Amino acid sequence: MLKKKVEDALIEQIQLEEESSRVYMAMASWCESNGFPGAAQFLYKHSDEERMHQLKLIHYVNDRGGHALLKPLADPGNQYKSLKDVFDQVLKHELHVTASINALYDLTTREKDFTTGQFLQWYIMEQIEEESLVNGILDKMNLAGDNKGGIFFIDKELAALGAAPEAT
Ligand code: OFO
Numbered sequence: 273m274l275k276k277k278v279e280d281a282l283i284e285q286i287q288l289e290e291e292s293s294r295v296y297m298a299m300a301s302w303c304e305s306n307g308f309p310g311a312a313q314f315l316y317k318h319s320d321e322e323r324m325h326q327l328k329l330i331h332y333v334n335d336r337g338g339h340a341l342l343k344p345l346a347d348p349g350n351q352y353k354s355l356k357d358v359f360d361q362v363l364k365h366e367l368h369v370t371a372s373i374n375a376l377y378d379l380t381t382r383e384k385d386f387t388t389g390q391f392l393q394w395y396i397m398e399q400i401e402e403e404s405l406v407n408g409i410l411d412k413m414n415l416a417g418d419n420k421g422g423i424f425f426i427d428k429e430l431a432a433l434g435a436a437p438e439a440t
Contacts (some may be wrong), residue, residue, distance in 0.1 A: 278385050279338040281376050286329045287343040293322035298348035299358050308355055310431030317434045356413045363406045370399040
C-alpha cells in the first residue's frame with residue numbers, strides 16, 4: 273500500500289507526464305504547419321512516449337492500492353519563434369521533468385518506500401537518454417545556425433528518428 277505522501281507525489285508526476293505529452297503535441301503541430309515535417313514526426317512520437325510514461329505511472333499507483341487521479345492541465349503554449357526555439361524549450365521542459373523525477377525519488381528514500389524507488393529507476397535512466405538526445409539535436413542546430421540547408425538536413429534526420437522504433 274502506498275503512503276499518501278508518495279501517492280500524491282506520483283499523481284503530480286502523472287500530471288506532468290500528461291502535460292509533457294501535450295506540450296510536445298503542440299510543438300509537433302507548430303512544426304507540421306511551419307514546414308518542418310521531420311521535426312513534427314519526431315515530436316508526435318515523443319508526445320506518444322510521454323503518454324506511455326503517464327500510463328505506466330497510472331498502472332503503478334493503481335496496482336499498489338492507490339487511485340491514480342487525473343488533474344487539470346496547463347496551457348501548452350503553442351507559439352514558437354523558430355525550430356531552434358522549439359528544441360530549446362524541449363530541453364528546458366526535460367530538465368524540469370528530470371528535477372521532478374529526482375525530487376520524487378528523494379521522497380521515496382525519505383519515506384523508505386524502496387519499491388517505488390526501484391520503480392522510478394526506469395524514469396531516471398529515461399531522462400538521461402532524453403536529455404542527451406535533445407542536447408545532440410541542439411548541438412547540430414547551433415552548428416547550422418541560420419543556414420537553411422543545414423536546418424533542412426536536420427529536419428530530415430529528425431524524420432528518421434521519429435520513424436525509428438522506440439528504444440524502450
Ligand atoms: Fe517522460 O520523459 Fe520526457 O519528459
